[in-house]
Amino acid sequence: MTVPQIIFLATAAVTLIAALMVVTVPRLVHAGLWLILALGGIAVLFILLENGFLAVVQVAIYIDAIAILIIIAVMLTRAVMSDTDPQINRMWLASALASLIIMAGLLVIVSQAPDASRGPLVDAEVGLDALGRALVDVDGFILPFEVASVLLVAALVGSIMVAMTPTRGD
Amino acid sequence: MVPLSWYLTLAAALFAVGLFGVLARRNAIAILMGIELMLNAVNLNLLAFWRYLWSDNLTGVVFIIVVLAVAAAEVAVGLALIISIYRRRSTVVVEEIDLLRW
Amino acid sequence: MPTSAISFDSRMSDPFTTIDQFIKGLLIGLGLDAAVTDIVLNIVGAVVLGSVVGAVAILLIWAERKLLARIQDRIGPNRVGPYGLLQTVADALKLITKEVLIPKGADRYVFIMAPMVVVAGVIGLWAVMPLAPGLIGSDINVGLLYIIAIGAIGTLGIIMAGLSSNNKYALLGAFRTVAQMLSYTVPLILALLIPVMLAGSMGMSTIVEAQGSVWFIFLAPLAALIFFISSMAEVGRAPFDLTEAESEIVAGYHIEYSGMAFGMFFVGEFIHAYTISALFTVIFLGGWQGPGVESFPLIGFFYFILKTSVMYFVVIWVRGTFPRIRIDQMNAFNWKFITPLALVVFMVTAILDKLVIEAGFNRTAVHLAANALIVLGTFFLLRAHAASLRRRLEVTDRPQVQQPEAASD
Amino acid sequence: MIETISWLIPLPPVLAFGLIVLFAYRSNRISHILGIGGMLIAWALAMSTFLYAVSGGELPVSTEIDWLPTGDTALKIGTWIDPLTAVTLFFVAWTMLAIFVYSVGYHNFGKALDPKDRAGLPPHAGGVEPMYSRFFAFISLFAFGMFALVVTDNLLVLFVGWEIMGLCSYLLIGFWYGKDSAKAAMVKAFITTRVGDVFMLLGLVYLYSLTGTLAYSEILFNPETLERLATTPSVLGPGTSAAALIALLFFIGTIGKSAQWPLHTWLPDAMEGPTPVSAMIHAAAMVSAGIYLILRIFPLITAGWHHGEALPDIMVFIAFIGAFTALLAATLAVGQNDIKRVLAYSTISQLGYMVAAVGLGAFVAAAFHLVTHAFFKALLFLGSGSVIHGVEHGAHETGDPIDPNDMTQMGGLRKKMPLTFWTFLIGGLTLSGFPIVTAGFWSKDEILAEAFGTGHVAVFIVLALAALITAFYAMRQITLTFLGRPRSKAAEHAPESTWTMTVPLVVLAIFSVTIGWAGIPKGFPVLSTLVPNWVHGFVNATLLEPTEALEFSPIPLLVSVSVALGGLLIGYLMYRRLEVGAPDPLARLGRVYVWIQNKYYFDELYDLLFVRPAYWFAETIVYRGIDRRLIDGFLHWVAGLTGILGGFLRNKIDIPIINRSGDFIGEGIKTAGREGRVIQTGRIQTYLIVGILFAGALLSYIFFLL
Known part of the structure; x- marks a missing residue:
């Protein structure tokens, strides 16, 4: 057992438990907080994978923005669904079965993958510079980058339009 | 040294957990949370593959950035829709949102 | 936390590296593994940093109370210790001995965790703060x-x-805070991008090193101003302290907190303000840069503390002299003024940075001139807007004998 | 240069037509600016062409381009400028320009629109014509047709222009389509001229089938072709040559267009249109086109004949028709009281002169008379329009309900309308052939001299007699209209017309006098030494085989002078003291006068011979017999059969078999849907679960069992 392995196992355990809590706890606010924990675990795993940039981005986007948005949405809609109501629908058993099937299938595939047991490459750490240039390079990824930005603008405008309070004339 | 299969296994488990949330939760916001978990599982996979197999190639990282952007957009629009539905129909339970059902 | 430890590429004359090497050698000599040594050293460093920052808060609170008193023509704390220096210690002791009340119906664990998260978030910022060379x-x-x-x-x-x-006041306060913080993050980030462009890196020490000849406040004064204003709003200091406006929502989100739980929020706010000052120093005032740093890196630390303290003084000064703004003014100021301004500054700086590459007098002059032009343009736009507002007011204030043509004006 | 100009001459009017019809129809001012502007440009182009021709430019000018491909060859379109074209352009451009300008005043431009006026009816009193812009569009198109006919280099385009003018005359005669008489007149004019056109088209086809071309240069000015046509026997039999048959067919076209007997009946009725239209038809364009045609095909008519030989049958026929028409129409003109009808018969009569001249081989005399006639007849028509306009105005002012066209109601207008009187007098004298000073004298005299000189005494006598009658009715008209005392209140209050109407009159009057001096015959005492006979030399150059100028002979001159002066004198004496309500002095002729007044019953004759049989045939044979009995009967039978078949299909097949099975399918689907819809929970989660389970099952089947 090396140090990275210990860190990985600890983080993985925390992440998985937090994820399980997210889908099972009846109080949605708590689910949101557990979600933050799970996402933070993912960020730690990103650091373990030696990509600090994505880890920080993960924190900035998922925890600071998405998770907080979700919690606010929970707070805004809390009045209609009391925490004592069933939070799991009647088909939860079938859902669990389906999820297990998916997981089993994925694990089967993973177990048969030829490279599954290999370690990380030695020459890691592609610089932030290279990533930045690749994102705006015509021969690189400028198209997905621009498409993502257009998508974000569209989503911004769209969500404002959808959530806007209807005016009196509506 | 952490083998690649550990990450893949963790991602598979996380994906399954998120899928269970999507399939079983009644609250629309909780379903969104499940979707976020699934997306994160995918991101974890992508970065693990990048780190273990193609670290000289930036495609995996760019893919994650695109997934992040899509996730942000999805949450924004999704929450806006949920709040809009909540305003009009006073519910966020997906089973009760059945206006178009026969 | 990041695995890479204190930078190893410093010169041998660097005292901090020397200390690091010495402790490391000592631990390895005791029979520890090199990797474990790194981890231990990291943990020790983090603990030391956090503790020192927490201890500094006591001094900060005293300084702020004294200064505010001076601004308000009072004397301030002067009974406990010399110049009242131990007043804060006494307050802390009082708070620690008090019971932490948890209201009925409260969410117990979340309630307890909240102040910790706040303080941890602030102290975490110091992990990347360049205190001195190396x-x-x-x-x-x-x-x-x-x-x-x-x-x-x-x-x-x-x-x-x-x-x-x-508690509904707590919830309302929390909502206000979130709204304010999320909105002011936008101009904050836009303003931060400008020094990133000028330095060509997001690394903190690189940014400091890039200010060897000219501080960024002279290259981008508008960005500095925007950063200062929006970080004040982020902290929730006056004049943006409507998150805990006593006259409106009693005490905001921490209304139910008592004892040291409340003390943590209190301390967290002061540390946050000091952190913002430190950040401003690092990003716009050259951090530890100053005369003589090349030969004696230790002086850099004092330069840093000095500049940060001056900035902290400015923060207190603003708090003591500005009135609180209304929530609609807060939002309008952000979305209608400071965010567009930040966008304009950002774009202008980006273009100029592309055009004038080599450092030197030219670069400074060009950036300063551009900033001055933007200030002038903003000024005239505001005047025109004010004039149109006044005209509209005059039209609506007119008596009932309105001409039909007047409506089309 | 001249080639380009020759192409451009017809274009401005048609452009003006298009612009007026498409864009300018709302504005009267823009409409007439466009119309007159287009005409002015065409006039300038025509004048420059004419000047080029008379200043000794090389003639003929000929250009052509391919138009319609017809197998190996192509129909050509082109221009052809020779002396005949030049002089025709000259009078056409001048008279048309005068008519365009005159129309502005005639249609009361500048006055307000009378609210009582309706489109399709003449304005009641002094108001502007409601369809003002439409009028200018039509006459612009008319001008285009005439110019195209004149400048073209082949008979096909000539025919096209011919037909465009036919259409325009139809439209313009019926311009006031609210009047029943105008409607009848327009139909009559159209159908009557169509009779001639059909024969002309036959001639075209026959000519094309023989020669394979319709270009002037390859037929009319190609001696080989003419020789071949003259010697080829026609389809009618060995006695006639192809040239003669073609010439005859073309000549029938001229009979229709130029209103020669027996197709002359449409022309007097054409007076229903506005007066500028009458001038257009009678002087500038329509009827002149007929004469232009026979002048143009003169080489074809005279193919195989040489000057001084005995006339061939076809020429005798043409001369006979011309002379007969001249006399017939002149006698008819005497009996008319309508001021415009007199002029209409006079036109027919004068055209008869020209046709007779062509028949006698007097090419130059016919062309000369065509030019002079165009000017003085346009002058007379426009003058009569001015008179009518004035009398109408007077009638409206005094409330006197008279027919403004009736000469017996006029009189004494000399004082009221001096300018109109003097110009009309010049026109009338020119028509009568008043000696020496008028152009009509010289041109008519030349025809009489030709008839006498070539030894056709019968024709000469007939024409001289017609000239006498012409002078008589011209003087009768002048006297009745302008001299003596007013015979009605309307005539007392008739005002002089506006300048837009009188200026064209003056211009035309000047031409009516001066144009004749170009054609003073060689050997005429005194004058011929002063002014050389320019026309003869110039126009003769058109022909490959120029006609010779006759030796001067005093006999026809004396006859001509005496009949002109005599006719004028008789007319003045008979009518100078006509009182109100008094019968026409001619009524003393008794039965003959009745015949004249009824136009020798030609209309009734044609009605009996053609119209009624046509109606009877249409009603009895075609409608009752064929249409009702045969066609309708068959259709009724088919319809009944179809009905029976349809009933069978509906009751035995459609309802029991198709409908029932269709209903069964529909109901079955509905039932299945009603039962099956419970599967659709509407919950995506359920669908997802089912989908994942199935996908898992499928994948595991593929993965493990296969």
Whole structure:
């Protein structure tokens, strides 16, 4: 057992438990907080994978923005669904079965993958510079980058339009 | 040294957990949370593959950035829709949102 | 936390590296593994940094109370210790001995965790703060991004506090805080991008080193101003302290907190303000840069503390002299003024940075001139807007004998 | 240069037509600016062409381009400028320009629109014509047709222009389509001229089938072709040559267009249109086109004949028709009281002169008379329009309900309308052939001299007699209209017309006098030494085989002078003291006068011979017999059969078999849907679960069992 392995196992355990809590706890606010924990675990795993940039981005986007948005949405809609109501629908058993099937299938595939047991490459750490240039390079990824930005603008405008309070004339 | 299969296994488990949330939760916001978990599982996979197999190639990282952007957009629009539905129909339970059902 | 430890590439004359090497050698000599040594050293460093920052808060509170008193023509604390220096210690002792009340119906664990999250989020920022040449918790290359990411964790703590208190004033305060923090993050990030462009890196020490000849406040004064204003709003200091406006929502999100739980929020706010001052110093005032740093790196630390303290004085000064603004003014100011302005400055700086590459007098002059032009343009736009507003007011104030043509004007 | 100009001459009017019809129809001012502007440009182009021709430019000018491909060859379109074209352009451009300008005043431009006026009816009193812009569009198109006919280099385009003018005359005669008489007149004019056109088209086809071309240069000015046509026997039999048959067919076209007997009946009725239209038809364009045609095909008519030989049958026929028409129409003109009808018969009569001249081989005399006639007849028509306009105005002012066209109601207008009187007097004298000073004298005299000189005494006598009658009715008209005392209140209050109407009159009057001096015959005492006979030399150059100028002979001159003066004198004496309500002095002729007044019953004759049989045939044979009995009967039978078949299909097949099975399918689907819809929970989660389970099952089947 090396140090990275210990860190990985600890983080993985925390992440998985937090994820399980997210889908099972009846109080949605708590689910949101557990979600933050799970996402933070993912960020730690990103650091373990030696990509600090994505880890920080993960924190900035998922925890600071998405998770907080979700919690606010929970707070805004809390009045209609009391925490004592069933939070799991009647088909939860079938859902669990389906999820297990998916997981089993994925694990089967993973177990048969030829490279599954290999370690990380030695020459890691592609610089932030290279990533930045690749994102705006015509021969690189400028198209997905621009498409993502257009998508974000569209989503911004769209969500404002959808959530806007209807005016009196509506 | 952490083998690649550990990450893949963790991602598979996380994906399954998120899928269970999507399939079983009644609250629309909780379903969104499940979707976020699934997306994160995918991101974890992508970065693990990048780190273990193609670290000289930036495609995996760019893919994650695109997934992040899509996730942000999805949450924004999704929450806006949920709040809009909540305003009009006073519910966020997906089973009760059945206006178009026969 | 990042695995890479204190930077190793410092010169041998660097005292901090020497200390690091010495302790490391000592531990390895005791029979520890090299990797474990790194981890231990990291933990020790983090503990020392956090403790020192926490201890500094006591001094900060005293300084602020004294200064505010001077501004308000009072004397301030002067009974406990010399110049009342131990007043804060006494207050802390009182708070620690008091019971932490947890209201009925509160969400117990979340309630307790909230102040910790707030304080942890603030202290976490110091991990990437370059205190002196070579003295930095972790010199990651995405330092500024880290600042933004971790800085927003405080928001989470405030939401948790507001949610778990089971009190409507707390919830309202939390909502206000979140709205304010999320909105002012936009101009804050836009303003931070400008020094990133000028320095060509997001790494904190790189940014400091880039200011060897000219501080960025002279290259980008408008960005500095925008950063200062929006970080004040992020902290929730006056005049943006409407998150805890006593006259409106009693005490905001921490209304139900008592004892040291309340003390943590209190301390967290002061540390946050000091952190913002330190950040401003690092990003715009050249950090530890100053005469003689080349030969004696230790002086850099004092330069840093000095500049930060001056900035902290400015923060207190603003708090003591500005009235609180209304919530609609807060939002309008952000979305209608400071965000567009930040966008304009950002674009202009980006273009200029592309055009004038080599450092020197030309670069400074061009950037300063551009900033001055933007200020002038903003000034005239505001005047025109004010004039049109006044005209509209005059038209609507007119008596009932309105001409039909007047409507079309 | 001249080639380009020759192409451009017809274009401005048609452009003006298009612009007026498409864009300018709302504005009267823009409409007439466009119309007159287009005409002015065409006039300038025509004048420059004419000047080029008379200043000794090389003639003929000929250009052509391919138009319609017809197998190996192509129909050509082109221009052809020779002396005949030049002089025709000259009078056409001048008279048309005068008519265009005159129309502005005639249609009361500048006055307000009378609210009582309706489109399709003449304005009641002094108001502007409601369809003002439409009028200018039509006459612009008319001008285009005439110019195209004149400048073209082949008979096909000539025919096209011919037909465009036919259409325009139809439209313009019926311009006031609200009047029943105008409607009848327009139909009559159209159908009557169509009779001639059909024969002309036959001639075209026959000519094309023989020669394979319709270009002037390859037929009319190609001696080989003419020789071949003259010697080829026609389809009618060995006695006639192809040239003669073609010439005859073309000549029938001229009979229709130029209103020669027996197709002359449409022309007097054409007076229903506005007066500028009458001038257009009678002087500038329509009827002149007929004469232009026979002048143009003169080489074809005279193919195989040489000057001084005995006339071939076809020429005798043409001369006979011309002379007969001249006399017939002149006698008819005497009996008319309508001021315009007199002029209409006079036109027919004068055209008869020209046709007779062509028949006698007097090419130059016919062309000369065509030019002079165009000017003085346009002058007379426009003058009569001015008179009518004035009398109408007077009638409206005094409330006197008279027919403004009736000469017996006029009189004494000399004082009221001096300018109109003097110009009309010049026109009338020119028509009568008043000696020496008028152009009509010289041109008519030349025809009489030709008839006498070539030894056709019968024709000469007939024409001289017609000239006498012409002078008589011209003087009768002048006297009745202008001299003596007013015979009605309207005539007392008739005002002089506006300048837009009188200026064209003056211009035309000047031409009516001066144009004749170009054609003073060689050997005429005194004058011929002063002014050389320019026309003869110039126009003769058109022909490959120029006609010879006759030796001067005093006999026809004396006859001509005496009949002109005599006719004028008789007319003045008979009518100078006509009182109100008094019968026409001619009524003393008794039965003959009745015949004249009824136009020798030609209309009734044609009605009996053609119209009634046509109606009877249409009603009895075609409608009752074929249409009702045969076609309708068959259709009714088919319809009944179809009905029976349809009933069978509906009751035995459609309802029991198709409908029932269709209903069964529909109901079955509905039932299945009603039962099956419970599967659709509407919950995506359920669908997802089912989908994942099935996908898992499928994948595991593929993965493990296969």
